[in-house]
Amino acid sequence: MTTAIGVSLYGDAVEDRLAIAAAVEDSGFSSIWLGEHLVAPVSYTTVSPHRPDEVIVPLSHDLSDSFVMCAALLAATRSVVVSTGVYVAPLRHPLLSAVGAITLARMFPGRFRFGLGSGWLAEEFEALGQVFEHRGKRLDEIIEILRLAAMGGSAAHAGEFYEYPELQVTQRPVSIPVISSGVSQASLRRAARYADGWYNPGTMEFEDCLEFRRAIDEYRVEFRTSHRPFQYFIRMQGQPSFAKLERYRDAGFDELVVTPYEVWGHGPVPRDVKLRVIGEIAHEFRLDREPDTDPSV
Secondary structure: OOOEEEEEOOOOOHHHHHHHHHHHHHOOOOEEEEOOOOOOOOOOOOOOOOOOOOOOOOOOOOOOOHHHHHHHHHHHOOOOEEEEOOEEHHHOOHHHHHHHHHHHHHHOOOOEEEEEEOOOOHHHHHHOOOOOOOHHHHHHHHHHHHHHHHOOOEEEEEOOOOEEEEEEOOOOOOOOOEEEEOOOHHHHHHHHHHOOEEEOOOOOOHHHHHHHHHHHHHHHHHOOOOOOOOEEEEEOOOOOOHHHHHHHHHOOOOEEEEOOHHHHOOOOOOHHHHHHHHHHHHHHOOOOOOOOOOOOO
């Protein structure tokens, strides 16, 4: 089975990303993933649902604007797909998000995927004047608004959280793959009902990925969406290895995502070291080998 392999640049230095993106593409990877926080509270008490056992520490990620970064990476590369993984949609009005996503999808057809999440950091919502509660339900409605806007032409919307008169974001229909994230039952239902794929937040045990896929598949039957194409994008846990890659590949996941900072760590690392690590991971995954074209094999 052919499985695409992507690279997450979440938390990496903004100044290094164009060089790393070029190395990612040249090394044979198929996609780049970008996570986000809009602000990093110096202190907070919210516990991450993805790492509930970890001690709370200040966020150290290098923050950037998702649409600006996606546009820069898409313009600097030729073929890799760039995905938000994930964009915290309830922090903005959905029409602002729709305009940004539609712009990228029109400029780079087939190369942008919109990965969405509800967010988990209450202090981030508070700092931006956004309501933390009901963010999951708002995300459901946000996806509906995004789909409506991307259909092209004018339309009005009147929902539980958002309402606006008839207006237009784009004249022509635009295709935007929507990738959902999250591990709560509400998040899994959202992926099954509204999305084109699921991306696991954080890194998790292989067996957990199988279990979440099983749950989503069951919800897709319940919501009668199982006839629609759907993909599973899985962040691999820990040190990359070919044996680990084969395990995920044999399980039938559509795309695997590696996180290089799990190799080089969170501290300051010279750019040349990062580029070398990208090449080493590609070599470990055998991306630098020519495909075997011998029909007898």
